[in-house]
Amino acid sequence: xSERRQLINVAYRLLGSLxxxxxxxxETYARWYAMTPRQREAIxxxxxxxxxxxxxxxxxxxxxxRARRERYVGEWIPEPLPEPREWISGQAxxxxxxxxxxxxxNMAFLVVLESMTPAERVTFILHDVFRYPFAEVAEIVxxxxxxxxxxxxSARRRIRAARTEAPPAARHAEIVRNFKAAWEAKDIDALIGxxxxxxxxxxxxxxxxxxxxxxxxxxxxxxxxxxxxxxxAAHLTLLERTVNGQPGLIAQHDGVTVTVYAFDIAAEKxxxxxxxxxxxxxxxxxxxTR
Numbered sequence: 564x565s566e567r568r569q570l571i572n573v574a575y576r577l578l579g580s581l582x583x584x585x586x587x588x589x590e591t592y593a594r595w596y597a598m599t600p601r602q603r604e605a606i607x608x609x610x611x612x613x614x615x616x617x618x619x620x621x622x623x624x625x626x627x628x629r630a631r632r633e634r635y636v637g638e639w640i641p642e643p644l645p646e647p648r649e650w651i652s653g654q655a656x657x658x659x660x661x662x663x664x665x666x667x668x669n670m671a672f673l674v675v676l677e678s679m680t681p682a683e684r685v686t687f688i689l690h691d692v693f694r695y696p697f698a699e700v701a702e703i704v705x706x707x708x709x710x711x712x713x714x715x716x717s718a719r720r721r722i723r724a725a726r727t728e729a730p731p732a733a734r735h736a737e738i739v740r741n742f743k744a745a746w747e748a749k750d751i752d753a754l755i756g757x758x759x760x761x762x763x764x765x766x767x768x769x770x771x772x773x774x775x776x777x778x779x780x781x782x783x784x785x786x787x788x789x790x791x792x793x794x795x796a797a798h799l800t801l802l803e804r805t806v807n808g809q810p811g812l813i814a815q816h817d818g819v820t821v822t823v824y825a826f827d828i829a830a831e832k833x834x835x836x837x838x839x840x841x842x843x844x845x846x847x848x849x850x851x852t853r
Contacts, residue, residue, distance in 0.1 A: 566610045570617050576688045577621040578628070579641030579673050581847060587624060591617040611699075618685055618703045625681035636770025638778065640837050641673040642844040643823040646805040667692045669807050670825035670837050675725045679718055686711045687718035727829035735828050736803070736810035742826075742833060743801050743812055749790045758782030759832035769841030772821075785836065813848065820848040 570591060574584035591613055595603065606612045632639045666672065667688075676684050682704045689695040689703065690711070697708040697715075704711065729735065738757060745753035762782045768774025779785050799814045799821070806812075806825045814822040823845060827835035839845065 566613050587620045637776040638765045640767035643806050643839050671827040683714045683718045686714040739810045749793050751786050754786035759834045764836040766838040772840045774840045
């Protein structure tokens with residue numbers, strides 16, 4: 564069970580969903596305990612065995628997820644994560660078992676991972692993030708080590724093409740704070756000044772709550788849409804929170820988190836906003852403190 568934290572970390576990056584990651588890890592342990600004690604004792608490295616099995620399960624999940632997401636209502640955004648210290652023990656589980664937050668789980672990074680093929684994603688995460696050798700990755704994805712090198716190269720190309728020069732964390736937080744203040748003040752001009760002219764805002768309601776079904780393109784359009792939301796949802800409270808390791812916002816109604824906002828910022832401007840409203844993806848946030 565000491566391997567659980569590592570498995571959750573791998574599975575979340577592979578799937579972009581904490582719920583799916585937990586299911587994959589649970590299935591991995593079910594297979595482990597389905598073996599006889601003698602079979603388990605014959606495994607030289609239980610950690611390596613568990614990681615290999617979990618990765619294969621995730622690879623299969625990624626294949627079926629593509630079909631599910633074609634039927635998904637609106638845009639699909641990876642499941643956002645709060646800071647581990649913001650989880651309440653018992654409801655959300657031991658934070659030590661949860662995802663270690665670093666650059667490889669920020670929302671912009673996860674969105675790029677969604678554009679990769681399942682084999683690309685598994686190869687890139689296992690090799691480039693967790694430093695597994697290509698020979699071991701090849702056994703998991705069913706390719707040759709040479710083919711895995713090519714997959715990793717293709718994945719890196721996607722990452723480089725999407726990467727922006729992020730501001731220091733303090734500046735990122737300041738821009739998000741200014742966005743919050745302008746939003747609460749319904750100040751369209753201030754919002755436009757904070758947004759990149761080519762900015763994009765994407766919402767994920769999963770067909771379960773009201774959300775824009777299509778992305779909003781353009782800083783001015785996003786500013787006007789934000790003010791419309793502020794007028795229509797005057798009962799909501801905006802709070803600054805860490806979202807996938809970066810400064811973000813949450814909207815609460817009567818103390819319950821109903822939306823989580825993640826931001827991608829470059830050149831002092833907000834380039835992307837991801838608004839997760841699907842309540843099934845906000846499960847870790849329902850246990851956070853106000």
